[in-house]
Amino acid sequence: MPHRPYIVGNWKMNGSRAMLAEARAIDRAAGRYPDVQVALAPPFTLIAALREAVTAMGVGGQDCHVNAKGAHTGDVSAPMLVDTGADFVIVGHSERRKDHGESDAVVRAKAEAALAAGLGTIVCVGETLEERDAGKAEAVVSAQVDGSLPTGDAAAEAVAGGKVAVAYEPVWAIGTGRVAQVPDVVAMHAAIRARLLSLYGEAGMKVRILYGGSVNFANAAELLAAEGVGGALVGGASLTAEAFLPIVAAAGSGEG
Ligand code: PEP
Numbered sequence: 001m002p003h004r005p006y007i008v009g010n011w012k013m014n015g016s017r018a019m020l021a022e023a024r025a026i027d028r029a030a031g032r033y034p035d036v037q038v039a040l041a042p043p044f045t046l047i048a049a050l051r052e053a054v055t056a057m058g059v060g061g062q063d064c065h066v067n068a069k070g071a072h073t074g075d076v077s078a079p080m081l082v083d084t085g086a087d088f089v090i091v092g093h094s095e096r097r098k099d100h101g102e103s104d105a106v107v108r109a110k111a112e113a114a115l116a117a118g119l120g121t122i123v124c125v126g127e128t129l130e131e132r133d134a135g136k137a138e139a140v141v142s143a144q145v146d147g148s149l150p151t152g153d154a155a156a157e158a159v160a161g162g163k164v165a166v167a168y169e170p171v172w173a174i175g176t177g178r179v180a181q182v183p184d185v186v187a188m189h190a191a192i193r194a195r196l197l198s199l200y201g202e203a204g205m206k207v208r209i210l211y212g213g214s215v216n217f218a219n220a221a222e223l224l225a226a227e228g229v230g231g232a233l234v235g236g237a238s239l240t241a242e243a244f245l246p247i248v249a250a251a252g253s254g255e256g
Pocket of ligand 1: 010174175176177213214233235
């Protein structure tokens with residue numbers, strides 16, 4: 001991996017204050033792996049408490065609105081995330097694209113709003129099983145990268161500063177226990193890198209490309225060692241320190 005590996009846990013709509021003990025345990029271990037950047041994205045309700053509870057790792061949101069404020073009941077803006085202690089946000093997760101009908105254009109606007117607020121941003125992309133079976137995976141993901149990644153001067157600066165990451169998450173691998181084959185992951189990460197270079201020039205090399213989709217203790221080392229894989233976005237296996245820490249360890253083992 002050319003960059004410091006980035007291991008991010010996405011708690012999705014899981015977690016209560018009782019889970020802060022897990023976050024503290026993850027944080028203590030993160031402090032023992034300074035060569036790995038570790039972060040958790042809890043539900044909005046836990047961001048402030050997590051921020052208070054941890055020292056070594058990043059804390060982020062799972063979504064933000066495209067606007068900074070206004071009449072958008074139930075939504076949370078990027079400046080609000082900053083205010084509550086977040087340092088990054090995930091945008092364009094496939095569950096948001098599916099459940100909330102988020103288009104590439106909306107995801108791009110969210111990424112740009114996040115950068116404007118000073119947040120690091122992880123932009124998610126990934127094909128469905130039907131698209132992969134139809135031989136369209138690379139075309140679909142490349143189009144998502146072209147349409148969802150932030151543009152403009154602020155984006156160029158953020159990219160050059162390493163504040164933008166892409167998470168390649170095949171939809172069929174999320175929460176299913178099905179993991180993409182390593183050669184397919186390597187090929188897709190190379191295709192994404194090509195699009196990033198086209199969008200940002202040489203600075204596109206600064207964007208870490210994470211793999212996501214049923215990453216766990218058993219497959220993490222192999223996936224993280226694969227060419228072009230700059231880290232992992234982890235759902236289910238990030239909910240406990242016991243499940244998450246072996247993934248952090250695999251990233252820090254030097255095998256990646
Ligand atoms: C995710 O939701 O980003 C994810 C990768 O989930 P899981 O690890 O549970 O497949």
